[in-house]
Amino acid sequence: MLGPDITWYLAISAILFSIGVLGVLLRRSPLIVLLSLEIMLNGGNLALIAFSRQTGEGTGQVFAIAVMAVAASEVVVGLGLIVAMSRRRLPLDVDRLRSLRG
Amino acid sequence: MIAAAWICLLAPLGATLVITLAGMRISGRTAGWIATTSTSVSFVAAVVAFAKLLSENPEDRSHLSTAWTWLGTDQYHFGLSILLDPLSVFMMLVVSGVGSLIVAYSIGYMDGENEERRYFAYMAFFVFSMLMLVQAGNLLLLLVGWGLVGLSSYLLIGFHQERPSAIAAAKKAFIMNAVGDATMALALFLLILHTGSLDFGSLIAISSSSSLVINLVALGLLGGAVTKSAQVPLHTWLPDAMEGPTPVSALIHAATMVTAGVYLIARTHNVFELAPNILDLAAGLGAVTLLIAGLIALVQTDIKRVIAYSTMSQIGYMFVGVGVGAYSNGMYHLLTHAFFKALLFLAAGLLIHALAGEQDMRKMGGMRVLMPRTYWLFFVGGLALVGIPPFAGFFSKDPILAAALAHGTFGAILWVAGVVGTFLTGLYTFRMLFMVFWGEPSAYAREHHHVGPGTWSREGPLVMFVPVVVLGVLSVVGGWIQVADFWTPVSNFLEVSAPPLVTASGTQEAISSIFAVAFGLVGIGVAWAIYGARRAEVPSAPGVQSALEHKLWFDWLYDRAFYRPSVWLARALYRWFEQPVILGSLREIAAGAKESGSLVSRLQTGLLRVYALAVASGLAVLVVVFISVR
Numbered sequence: 001m002l003g004p005d006i007t008w009y010l011a012i013s014a015i016l017f018s019i020g021v022l023g024v025l026l027r028r029s030p031l032i033v034l035l036s037l038e039i040m041l042n043g044g045n046l047a048l049i050a051f052s053r054q055t056g057e058g059t060g061q062v063f064a065i066a067v068m069a070v071a072a073s074e075v076v077v078g079l080g081l082i083v084a085m086s087r088r089r090l091p092l093d094v095d096r097l098r099s100l101r102g
Numbered sequence: 103m104i105a106a107a108w109i110c111l112l113a114p115l116g117a118t119l120v121i122t123l124a125g126m127r128i129s130g131r132t133a134g135w136i137a138t139t140s141t142s143v144s145f146v147a148a149v150v151a152f153a154k155l156l157s158e159n160p161e162d163r164s165h166l167s168t169a170w171t172w173l174g175t176d177q178y179h180f181g182l183s184i185l186l187d188p189l190s191v192f193m194m195l196v197v198s199g200v201g202s203l204i205v206a207y208s209i210g211y212m213d214g215e216n217e218e219r220r221y222f223a224y225m226a227f228f229v230f231s232m233l234m235l236v237q238a239g240n241l242l243l244l245l246v247g248w249g250l251v252g253l254s255s256y257l258l259i260g261f262h263q264e265r266p267s268a269i270a271a272a273k274k275a276f277i278m279n280a281v282g283d284a285t286m287a288l289a290l291f292l293l294i295l296h297t298g299s300l301d302f303g304s305l306i307a308i309s310s311s312s313s314l315v316i317n318l319v320a321l322g323l324l325g326g327a328v329t330k331s332a333q334v335p336l337h338t339w340l341p342d343a344m345e346g347p348t349p350v351s352a353l354i355h356a357a358t359m360v361t362a363g364v365y366l367i368a369r370t371h372n373v374f375e376l377a378p379n380i381l382d383l384a385a386g387l388g389a390v391t392l393l394i395a396g397l398i399a400l401v402q403t404d405i406k407r408v409i410a411y412s413t414m415s416q417i418g419y420m421f422v423g424v425g426v427g428a429y430s431n432g433m434y435h436l437l438t439h440a441f442f443k444a445l446l447f448l449a450a451g452l453l454i455h456a457l458a459g460e461q462d463m464r465k466m467g468g469m470r471v472l473m474p475r476t477y478w479l480f481f482v483g484g485l486a487l488v489g490i491p492p493f494a495g496f497f498s499k500d501p502i503l504a505a506a507l508a509h510g511t512f513g514a515i516l517w518v519a520g521v522v523g524t525f526l527t528g529l530y531t532f533r534m535l536f537m538v539f540w541g542e543p544s545a546y547a548r549e550h551h552h553v554g555p556g557t558w559s560r561e562g563p564l565v566m567f568v569p570v571v572v573l574g575v576l577s578v579v580g581g582w583i584q585v586a587d588f589w590t591p592v593s594n595f596l597e598v599s600a601p602p603l604v605t606a607s608g609t610q611e612a613i614s615s616i617f618a619v620a621f622g623l624v625g626i627g628v629a630w631a632i633y634g635a636r637r638a639e640v641p642s643a644p645g646v647q648s649a650l651e652h653k654l655w656f657d658w659l660y661d662r663a664f665y666r667p668s669v670w671l672a673r674a675l676y677r678w679f680e681q682p683v684i685l686g687s688l689r690e691i692a693a694g695a696k697e698s699g700s701l702v703s704r705l706q707t708g709l710l711r712v713y714a715l716a717v718a719s720g721l722a723v724l725v726v727v728f729i730s731v732r
Contacts, residue, residue, distance in 0.1 A: 024714050033710070098708030 282329025385425020427603025528625020
């Protein structure tokens with residue numbers, strides 16, 4: 001098998017995922033939150049593909065493509081929400097959007 | 103032959119379905135003709151079955167036809183089966199024959215009512231239920247028919263659902279009949295337990311059980327019979343049932359359903375003969391009823407109620423007949439009674455129809471002038487009811503009395519009651535006739551007498567009048583098919599199904615006839631003196647009169663004994679149990695749920711990052727758990 005060991009890929013995947021998590025938790029702009037979510041998803045994709053290569057099967061790649069499709073749809077919805085919010089001049093700040101408080 | 107019996111049973115059911123499904127697409131009159139046609143088809147089928155049965159040897163005249171196994175467990179199997187034998191074919195003829203006449207009469211009587219279609223659907227359904235009862239091939243199906251006639255009786259008594267009194271009467275009839283249904287069901291449970299079967303043929307197998315069980319079974323069956331046939335002490339529903347339309351009273355509460363008890367005793371005579379005490383009880387209750395009903399009828403002012411009490415009284419005679427074991431005499435009286443009582447009811451219906459629904463006899467009077475044909479028909483019905491020869495009642499009532507006389511000492515007591523009963527019958531029947539028809543027409547009658555446009559005479563529409571005439575003819579000639587001791591085709595026919603226990607001698611027949619006719623004539627004479635010619639005052643006896651007007655306090659007693667305690671119990675339970683325990687606990691549960699909900703809702707901060715943190719930390723915990731457990 002060519003290339004680095006699978007551990008390296010998984011490490012990169014974990015780093016990407018953690019960056020995404022931190023972005024989701026720490027940033028206030030919904031746009032950045034969405035972006036961080038994409039990073040998390042791609043971290044997951046990287047792990048899937050790495051495992052797929054390790055086992056020599058195509059299943060992981062199929063999953064990765066499915067995840068991309070879901071991610072694309074999610075972005076459409078998310079961006080649509082953000083555009084709608086900015087049109088209604090709502091603050092683009094997740095800490096101030098808390099009308100779901102119980 | 104079996105096919106004819108099935109057609110007879112199912113034709114009215116078909117009419118019910120057609121009328122119900124057609125709904126508003128057919129007129130009320132069409133619905134009436136559909137119902138009449140179906141019952142006539144039943145009658146023709148019954149006649150065909152009867153003719154075929156006659157052409158067979160008397161011993162072979164019993165046919166059981168099973169459509170399919172209706173209810174099966176591993177031990178018991180109950181078929182959806184019908185039994186065709188002399189007893190059932192006899193009842194089929196009565197039910198479908200008198201039924202078609204009365205349904206045809208209803209077309210005129212119910213003309214212009216709001217919900218004629220519903221009425222005719224119920225009527226056809228009743229005829230089906232009654233045929234089911236008499237054709238049932240085992241006791242379970244008989245109980246089904248028993249319940250269905252109760253249901254259709256309830257629906258028809260309460261037909262005028264806008265009248266609270268009609269609804270109350272319907273409920274009363276249904277609830278009291280439920281008591282009888284329950285005792286019958288208990289008897290059937292005992293039968294299944296001890297014989298493992300409910301077929302009529304295996305009833306005799308109960309004889310190997312203890313006498314207590316036999317008595318209980320007979321008592322349960324008698325309970326059903328007494329309730330359905332409105333005998334003392336479970337009779338109070340029948341007079342109130344007169345709230346239903348008059349043809350309903352004629353068909354259900356005079357000619358067919360209320361006589362089902364007599365049929366039941368004749369059908370299950372094997373059980374009753376093993377419990378002679380219970381059979382004596384049936385005869386005794388019949389005798390008590392015929393006296394009590396005759397007495398109460400003397401003070402009634404509603405024409406239909408007089409006839410209703412008279413029905414109870416005549417069924418009392420039938421109970422005496424089957425109670426002493428003269429089954430075919432009881433059944434024969436059932437036949438002639440169906441003729442003349444339906445005649446009286448339908449003639450009363452003509453009066454009520456012509457007088458804009460008035461039923462109070464005190465407001466009538468002099469109707470002979472206004473409706474002469476109805477008067478003569480009523481007169482024939484009255485003579486047949488009192489049992490004056492050569493009218494039908496004479497030929498059927500007197501053999502019952504003769505059979506009672508042949509039954510020993512107890513029978514002699516029954517005989518005395520029966521003879522006194524004929525005096526009362528003559529008195530109340532002709533009191534009614536003289537009050538309604540004799541004298542000058544009352545102001546009320548003159549003012550309200552009106553039979554509607556397009557009718558052929560002052561009596562009523564032809565479709566109503568013809569059935570009454572047919573019944574009038576039958577009330578005369580219906581008695582001639584059997585003259586006791588000389589010519590007994592009816593008894594010979596029925597004896598295969600229910601052989602009699604007693605045979606009256608010619609002397610006993612003669613004594614009974616002489617006494618019964620003499621007492622009947624005395625009754626008519628007294629009625630004539632008081633109400634016809636007005637030569638005598640009504641005897642004044644305030645205590646007796648008040649007792650009779652209160653119907654001997656049966657209603658009062660049941661009110662105190664059952665209704666009030668249950669209302670009191672219900673109120674007490676509501677006050678002391680439902681309110682504090684059930685309703686209180688509901689309040690507490692609701693408050694608790696609310697409280698905990700408001701506590702938990704504090705977790706919902708609305709901050710997206712808190713949620714994300716919760717998800718992420720949960721994920722982290724899971725990861726740690728998975729890794730460390732591995």
